[in-house]
Amino acid sequence: MKLKSVDISKTASASSIVFEALRKAIIEGDLTEGEPLRQDEIARLFNTSRIPVREAISRLEEQGLVKTQRYKGAVVSGLSATEAEEIFDFRALIEPEVIRRAVPQMSPETLEKARASWAAFSQSSDPMTWGDLNRDFHSTLYQASGLQYHLDVIDNAMDRIDRYLRAQLVLSNGMERANEEHMEIWEACMNGNADLAAERTRRHITGARESLIQNIHSLR
Amino acid sequence: MKLKSVDISKTASASSIVFEALRKAIIEGDLTEGEPLRQDEIARLFNTSRIPVREAISRLEEQGLVKTQRYKGAVVSGLSATEAEEIFDFRALIEPEVIRRAVPQMSPETLEKARASWAAFSQSSDPMTWGDLNRDFHSTLYQASGLQYHLDVIDNAMDRIDRYLRAQLVLSNGMERANEEHMEIWEACMNGNADLAAERTRRHITGARESLIQNIHSLR
DNA sequence: ATATTGCAAATTGGATCCAATATAAAATAG
């Protein structure tokens, strides 16, 4: 007899749950730069002991999202202006190449899914979801490349600047501009023009970089 | 009264010690692909409890060096041929740009230190140290760029393919070839020719990539 | 009043113990 397999293993470990929750809180800016992470407090919040909390924190440190000092504890790590710029430079180097290699492999489903993220992004009025939809749009297109390592590295880079990107979108005309650029990138993908998609992605990123530098003072 | 300051805080935590030891063992190939990491066994080896061991393992997982399954434990993760190729592609994208930006900032000390690593590399007869000296050479030059995030990411990429690179150096004429290419890269840096250093770095990496593909069967 | 010292509370790092799960071996049914 064959049973429908139900994935019971999806019940994640406590440390994973804490890790994801803290990661989300940090990249969304709920936990702000310099904020100390008290193991005891977090443990109480999640109804666990400090052991899974410590595991989560050590993973966050490995990702560069927190810094810990022996016997002093962990604090959410921030980004200096130059560090933020460096990550934009990094993205401007990687992401164009990833999308260039992704374009030839994009299925109609991929394009449709990206279009949906873009549409939701352009119509959403809630600043809190903008960041997510923005990431969805790009990552959907990138995933077609099948370059898993590149995707992981990009994800980490995005985690580090997510807070600042969100702030960017709210400020000035960041929203409309991103929106338009997304459309142009999507169009290039739709037409199978890999080089154009790459170039537009590059400009999308360097543009964000410049606008961040300009707003750097209002952000911190 | 002024005392000479002694850094007593260098006494690292147990989890860090275990982490570093395991990381080294993995990238050097002492722990081979698929090898299970038994918490109890490792704890005994380091005279600690399993707690620091688990923290170390979770950090290794975050770096992609091990894979864990709930209630089953951790095993050293390997690389498929395509994954290895992808990481070489990644390096070929990043490292030329890093060295391009590093060249204008290289001090005589940097160049001398790199030359020393290169000389030690070319004269060493011990395959076990080749990998280290190779990394020293490149990373010394890259560090002049001051691009910390890029350096961290490169380090992680190197960690993942270190084992395979070492094997490369031993096989065929990998050693002499690397040696010659290092000289050429160093020369370009010495002459302040950033573009040439970048191009030679790119070819150095893509060359290693091709030779890995050729030897892929003998490696696994 | 200010600076220094001593002490107590808070906090982290690690050890030991217990629960949950997986794996291997033994027992049992056909």
Place this chain on the structure above:
DNA sequence: CTATTTTATATTGGATCCAATTTGCAATAT
């Protein structure tokens, strides 16, 4: 004898307890 079930052992995940260290505050001296 083979396949299934049951049991025992090994292993991991987490809770609780203890030690090491930091930090804030009071006590003391100048």
